[in-house]
Amino acid sequence: LAGCSYKLRHQLHPVWQSPLSVPGGRRQSPINITLRDSLHDPHLKPLKIRYDSNTCTQIWNNGYSFLVEFDDSTDKSTLSGGPLLNQYRLCQFHFHWGESNAVGSEHTIDGILFPAELHLVHWNASKYKSFEEAVMEGDGLAVVAVFLKIGKRHEGLQKLVDALPAVRHKDSVVEFTSFNPSCLLPTCLDYWTYSGSLTTPPLTESVAWIIKKKPVEVSHDQLAVFRSLLFTSADEEEQKSMVNNFRLQQPLMNRTVRSSFS
Ligand SMILES: CCCSc1c(F)c(F)c(S(=O)(=O)NC)c(F)c1F
Numbered sequence: 001l002a003g004c005s006y007k008l009r010h011q012l013h014p015v016w017q018s019p020l021s022v023p024g025g026r027r028q029s030p031i032n033i034t035l036r037d038s039l040h041d042p043h044l045k046p047l048k049i050r051y052d053s054n055t056c057t058q059i060w061n062n063g064y065s066f067l068v069e070f071d072d073s074t075d076k077s078t079l080s081g082g083p084l085l086n087q088y089r090l091c092q093f094h095f096h097w098g099e100s101n102a103v104g105s106e107h108t109i110d111g112i113l114f115p116a117e118l119h120l121v122h123w124n125a126s127k128y129k130s131f132e133e134a135v136m137e138g139d140g141l142a143v144v145a146v147f148l149k150i151g152k153r154h155e156g157l158q159k160l161v162d163a164l165p166a167v168r169h170k171d172s173v174v175e176f177t178s179f180n181p182s183c184l185l186p187t188c189l190d191y192w193t194y195s196g197s198l199t200t201p202p203l204t205e206s207v208a209w210i211i212k213k214k215p216v217e218v219s220h221d222q223l224a225v226f227r228s229l230l231f232t233s234a235d236e237e238e239q240k241s242m243v244n245n246f247r248l249q250q251p252l253m254n255r256t257v258r259s260s261f262s
């Protein structure tokens with residue numbers, strides 16, 4: 001689990017929010033995806049996503065989001081195909097969300113914001129030995145992003161929602177097993193893809209982004225439980241509600257966003 005329990009101290013300091021936060025950064029994330037500028041690439045393969053619920057291990061509040069972590073010591077939960085040349089191992093997933101349903105997602109589609117965005121983080125186990133090594137490489141990570149919209153209750157998400165009060169404070173961890181995150185994926189196979197970065201420090205430019213076109217629906221009350229989490233640990237005076245944990249959009253520079261669909 002060394003890979004993803006990689007402890008990151010997120011100073012919620014705006015400095016890394018700004019486009020100039022990574023001097024010389026030419027492939028920063030997130031971005032706005034404009035339909036008219038994205039290019040259908042007929043050579044893009046279908047995504048091959050194989051997750052094993054037995055690799056799910058725990059939930060951790062890292063002071064910026066909550067991470068559902070997976071045992072990434074074998075190739076039991078993997079992502080390949082799409083724009084990827086190698087096989088990537090699932091190491092964790094987390095979300096970004098807002099203080100209200102009007103904001104929350106990191107990426108936007110023609111400027112449309114969603115109330116939250118799921119990130120399934122994978123690392124290139126074909127070429128690198130660990131998440132920490134892969135996070136520093138241009139082809140090291142692949143993140144599948146899924147937009148969340150408010151609608152009917154998501155039955156599969158409820159098990160996760162019920163576990164959140166146990167990780168209310170920063171640095172709290174609770175066992176969480178037998179969860180298959182495939183239930184959080186839309187049935188539609190369409191996606192966009194572009195080369196980008198982490199959206200939290202170290203902001204490394206190591207991510208192949210795969211953004212699902214269709215959102216998944218969750219209920220207002222389910223998303224409200226995300227906002228009951230805290231950025232702060234139990235021993236801090238001021239309890240700060242964990243909301244707006246998204247980064248501001250970054251310049252596209254000379255990148256093309258490709259679509260798997262026309
Ligand atoms: C070295 C980070 C440890 S795990 C992690 C994370 F905690 C996170 F928030 C993001 S993100 O940039 O915010 N979303 C893609 C990641 F990519 C991650 F890999």
Ligand SMILES: [Zn+2]
Nearest residue numbers: 094096119199
């Ligand atoms: Zn993320």
